Amino acid sequence: MPARDTVLAPPSASTYVNDALYARVMEELRWAAEAPPANAAATLRRTIEGFLHYEARLLDQGQFEAWANLFAPECIYWAPANPAADVRNNVAIFFDDRRRLDDRVTRLLSSYAHNQAPRPRLRHLISNIEIWPIENGARVLSSQIVHQHRSGRHSVVYVSGVGHTLRKTDEGWRIELKRITLVNFDEALEPPTLL
Amino acid sequence: MTEYAWDHLIQEGRVHRSLYTDEGVFALEMTRVFGHVWTYLGHETEIPNPNDFKLTKLGLRPVILTRDAKGELHALFNRCMHRGVTICAEHAGNAKRFVCPYHGWAYGNTGKLIGVPHSEGYGEAFEMGAFDLKRVPRVASYRGFVFGTLSETMPSIEDHLGGARAALDAFIDRAPVGQLIVRAGAYRGAFNGNWKLVWDNAADGYHVQFAHKSLVDMTNKRYAQGRGADYMASPDNSPIYAEVFERGHTFLHHRPGMGPSLWERARPTPGGEAYAAQLADRRGDAEARAALEGAPGFGMNLNIFPNLLIIANQIQVVEPLAVNRTQLTWYATHLAGAEPEVNVLRMRIAEDFPNFGEVDDMEMFERCQEGLAVPEAEWVDCSRGLYAANGADDAARKVRPTDEATMRNYFRAYKMLMQSGGAYACS
Ligand code: FES
Ligand SMILES: [Fe+2]
Numbered sequence: 001m002p003a004r005d006t007v008l009a010p011p012s013a014s015t016y017v018n019d020a021l022y023a024r025v026m027e028e029l030r031w032a033a034e035a036p037p038a039n040a041a042a043t044l045r046r047t048i049e050g051f052l053h054y055e056a057r058l059l060d061q062g063q064f065e066a067w068a069n070l071f072a073p074e075c076i077y078w079a080p081a082n083p084a085a086d087v088r089n090n091v092a093i094f095f096d097d098r099r100r101l102d103d104r105v106t107r108l109l110s111s112y113a114h115n116q117a118p119r120p121r122l123r124h125l126i127s128n129i130e131i132w133p134i135e136n137g138a139r140v141l142s143s144q145i146v147h148q149h150r151s152g153r154h155s156v157v158y159v160s161g162v163g164h165t166l167r168k169t170d171e172g173w174r175i176e177l178k179r180i181t182l183v184n185f186d187e188a189l190e191p192p193t194l195l
Numbered sequence: 196m197t198e199y200a201w202d203h204l205i206q207e208g209r210v211h212r213s214l215y216t217d218e219g220v221f222a223l224e225m226t227r228v229f230g231h232v233w234t235y236l237g238h239e240t241e242i243p244n245p246n247d248f249k250l251t252k253l254g255l256r257p258v259i260l261t262r263d264a265k266g267e268l269h270a271l272f273n274r275c276m277h278r279g280v281t282i283c284a285e286h287a288g289n290a291k292r293f294v295c296p297y298h299g300w301a302y303g304n305t306g307k308l309i310g311v312p313h314s315e316g317y318g319e320a321f322e323m324g325a326f327d328l329k330r331v332p333r334v335a336s337y338r339g340f341v342f343g344t345l346s347e348t349m350p351s352i353e354d355h356l357g358g359a360r361a362a363l364d365a366f367i368d369r370a371p372v373g374q375l376i377v378r379a380g381a382y383r384g385a386f387n388g389n390w391k392l393v394w395d396n397a398a399d400g401y402h403v404q405f406a407h408k409s410l411v412d413m414t415n416k417r418y419a420q421g422r423g424a425d426y427m428a429s430p431d432n433s434p435i436y437a438e439v440f441e442r443g444h445t446f447l448h449h450r451p452g453m454g455p456s457l458w459e460r461a462r463p464t465p466g467g468e469a470y471a472a473q474l475a476d477r478r479g480d481a482e483a484r485a486a487l488e489g490a491p492g493f494g495m496n497l498n499i500f501p502n503l504l505i506i507a508n509q510i511q512v513v514e515p516l517a518v519n520r521t522q523l524t525w526y527a528t529h530l531a532g533a534e535p536e537v538n539v540l541r542m543r544i545a546e547d548f549p550n551f552g553e554v555d556d557m558e559m560f561e562r563c564q565e566g567l568a569v570p571e572a573e574w575v576d577c578s579r580g581l582y583a584a585n586g587a588d589d590a591a592r593k594v595r596p597t598d599e600a601t602m603r604n605y606f607r608a609y610k611m612l613m614q615s616g617g618a619y620a621c622s
Contacts, residue, residue, distance in 0.1 A: 011417050017466030018473065022539075082380045089538065090380040091509075091527035091545045097465035100543075103413055107551055112408035115558040153561075186286070188385035188522045191554045 005066045008102045016074040017097050022088040025076060028163055028179055029083060031139060036130040048131055048140055051166065051173045056124035059194050064105045067194070072167060072174040077101050079160075079180045079195060093185065108193065120193045123147045126162075137167035137176075144180075146195055156190045159183045199223075205610040207603065208578030212567045215389040215575070221518035223613060226345070228501050229254030231617030232442075233335070233342040233355045235503035235512060236260050236270055238377035238526070240339060241287065246304055249287040252514060253331055253343055259283050260341065261304040264291065270331035270343045271306045277326070306330050338367050339375060340503070348618055358440035358592070362448075362497045366505050369489050371532035377510065379527035379542060382549045386523075386557040388564035390515040393523065394605050395563075396556055397498040398437050398445040400596030401579065403427040406559050410551045414462060423462050426452035430596040437594050437601050442619055443500030443608030445601040450494035458484070461491035462551075465543045470536040478534070489533050490540040492548070500605055509545045519564055523557075525549050577602040 058067040071077065079093035087095055096104060107113055128143040146158040165177040180195045199220065204211040214220055236251045237260050248261040250273065257273035259282075273281045275295040282293045282302060292309065294301045301310035306328035314321065331343035335352040340363075342352050349355060356363060367375055396402065404411060404427055414423040426433040426449070434451035453460045475483040492507030504511040506525075514522040527545040529538045567575070580598030594600040611619050 011463065013468040014463065014465050015468050015472070017543075018469040021466075081382060085380060087542070089529070089542065091382055091525075091542050092380075093382060094546050094550050095465060095543060099463055100465055100547075103417060103462070104550065106417060107409045107413040110409035110412050112412060114406065114409070114555045116409075186383070188383040188524070191384060191550070191557070 005069045006063070008065055008068060008105060011099045011102065012073075014097050014099055017076075019088070021076070022086070025078065025177065025179075026086055026088075028139075028165065028177060031132065036132050036141075041133075044133060044138060045129070045131055047173075048138055048166065049129060052126050052129070052140070052142060052164070055175070056126055060122050060124055062119065062122075064108055064194065068101055068105045070173075070175055071098065071101060071178075072169070072176045073098055075101065075175055076177045076179075078178065079182060079185070079192075081185055083181045083185065093182070093189070104194075115191065116193065118151050118153065121149045121151070122193060134165075137165065137173075140164040140166060144195075146192070148190075148193055154190065156192075158192055158195055160195065162195075199613070201610055201614045205606050205613075208581045209574040209576050210606055212570075212573055212575060215391060215564065215567050216518065218518050220613075221389075221515070225254040225515070227612045227617040228609065229515065230256075231344060231346040231349065232501050232612065233344045233349060233352050234501060235499070236331075236334070236341045236343045238339050238375070238510070239268070239336055239341060240374075240376045240378055242268075243378075244289065246289050246291050247287075248283070248290060248304060250283060250285070253345075254515065257281055258331065258343070259293070263303075263305045267305075268334050268336065268341060269305055270334045270341075271302075271304075271328045272330060274329065275300060276308065276328060282328075300326075302328050338364070338373075339377075346617060355442060356499065357442060357444070358438070359444035359446060359497060359499055362446050362495060363499070363505065366493055366495065366497065369493060370530035371489075374531040376529040376531050377526050379529055379545075381527065382525040382546065384523045384525075384549065384553060384557060385516070386521060386560050387519055388521060388557075388560040389518060390513050390521045391609075392560040392563050393504070393513050393521065394498065394500075395575075395577070395602050396560070397504055398447040398496050398601035399599075400427065400430040400435065400437060400447055401599075402559070403430070406555050407552055409555060413551075418463065421454065422460065424449065433596070435596045437596050437598060438592050439594065439600055439604035440592070441608070443605040445496075445498045445604055447496040447596060447601070448494070449496075453494050456484075456488065457491045457494060458487040461544060462547060464490075464540055464547070466540060467543075470540055474534055474536040486534045486537050487540075489530050490537045491544050498601075498605075500608055507545065507548050508541050521560075523553070577606070 055070055075098050077096040081091055081093050108116055125145040126142050130141045132139040142162050144160050144162045149155045160180045160182045163179040164175060166173050167176050204214060234253055237249055241249050242262045245264050245266055248259050251258045251260050259271045259273045261269045273283055275282050277298060277300050280295050280297045282295045292301050292303050299312040303309050308323050308326045334343045337352050435449050438446040471487060497505040502513040509528055510526040512524045516522055527542055577599040580600055
């Protein structure tokens with residue numbers, strides 16, 4: 001029996017991606033333009049940094065199911081194609097709910113995902129972390145560089161500003177929203193494996 | 196420029212690798228195909244207001260597509276007539292004039308040169324009129340789709356669309372008021388391969404169960420039967436078919452295999468249940484169910500030569516960048532007059548295939564390009580289905596979905612263009 005966090009839950013209905021969610025998600029871009037409080041508690045900062053590093057490590061080690069299970073049941077994993085536009089009425093590079101995120105991970109782990117053979121080696125570098133405490137959690141901004149290398153194929157570097165909305169639950173910290181705004185969001189991309 | 200032995204390079208059932216690898220061929224294509232053929236430049240709804248503009252390309256030529264103060268469309272080369280600077284760097288916007296940043300020459304959005312700083316330095320004989328922006332001489336809109344050609348002899352856009360027009364009409368007429376709105380952004384990808392690799396694939400019902408096995412397996416593993424393209428497991432035994440049209444267009448028609456409801460067939464979508472419920476609350480079950488049929492892909496790959504591909508619920512534009520580099524831009528579309536819930540769902544559905552399907556297609560394209568580097572293996576085979584035709588193959592307009600008649604068809608148009616220097620020998 002594999003450990004719980006390496007098994008994806010079966011798909012569930014997408015009932016929470018509604019107008020209210022889109023409004024919340026767009027709000028995320030507004031607070032990201034503001035200054036964080038002067039001193040988020042040092043322990044919170046250490047906790048959050050630890051969580052981001054752990055999340056990155058799961059990706060870098062190819063533990064995609066465990067990574068997906070860091071997301072809350074009602075989560076969004078989002079890379080805008082135009083961060084100035086309302087994603088409700090504009091296409092994104094991706095805007096995954098829980099179900100599509102699990103679809104994505106399932107495809108990536110298939111032995112027939114041709115663009116995953118050879119398996120990309122990923123390395124996430126995270127810096128410039130800013131924290132806004134919220135009830136039972138935090139909103140976090142960071143700068144991230146993801147290096148994706150496929151042996152004998154290509155190396156690509158993705159540079160982005162990332163926003164996380166994190167919530168503390170009985171099972172640990174969970175990601176409600178991860179927004180990745182690539183610096184080259186409006187240019188043609190080598191499809192990223194996972195950002 | 197060297198001329199090529201096109202009869203040798205493009206044969207019935209096989210084409211030469213050099214068509215994909217030779218820089219000289221590519222250079223000729225950038226005029227004989229991307230130039231002389233009606234090439235998709237953009238959609239009218241991207242520039243809806245007087246003085247709107249957007250940047251686009253005709254092959255490798257940078258173009259500004261403008262709507263002037265009177266509402267007329269112009270496709271102007273983005274190239275200052277003084278020393279060549281691109282006069283516009285904004286992707287899109289609203290401007291009555293474009294002022295070159297280098298020495299300040301100013302042009303109206305019709306292309307007319309309207310100002311030259313310190314013009315006395317050119318003497319009295321200087322003729323401003325000789326320095327208007329060069330332009331794509333013929334621009335035409337078909338129900339909002341804007342095309343341009345350098346050719347004075349190409350038939351009208353309606354004639355060029357020919358047999359493909361009915362399918363394009365059907366795609367547009369999904370909108371309750373018969374109009375697409377192309378103002379919802381785009382997904383952009385690029386790959387290291389020749390642009391024709393996209394065409395080889397565009398109506399290829401043969402590759403799906405292999406190249407897209409990761410998507411097929413995911414769908415089968417996670418969802419009940421009847422989702423996605425399960426009919427592609429044995430396409431020739433399904434009701435789906437392909438059609439070929441004059442001037443290179445092709446059409447792979449999935450709908451006959453998709454059952455009564457496109458919405459029930461589509462892979463589940465973020466917000467699918469939430470917006471279906473909201474719509475049913477507002478409109479009642481029956482109307483909601485009917486409206487939702489407008490959200491998913493339309494069950495067609497409609498390929499309009501050389502660069503406009505209608506796929507799923509969106510518009511894919513093929514942009515050659517070099518002999519071995521191509522960009523694919525997927526413009527999301529709204530249906531004018533549709534329920535707002537349907538248009539929201541269209542965005543999430545548009546993200547499905549580029550993320551889950553095209554990734555593997557692009558991988559195949561790159562690996563074609565790598566393999567085609569072998570000079571000793573000269574030929575790309577496209578003979579599937581030819582045996583049954585007895586030479587009459589391509590008179591048959593409807594063919595089996597795995598039949599490479601679709602590939603042979605566009606190569607036939609391509610060959611005419613390359614041989615004639617940019618004209619179709621057909622009507
Ligand atoms: S190059 Fe444009 S004004 Fe000189
Ligand atoms: Fe494909």
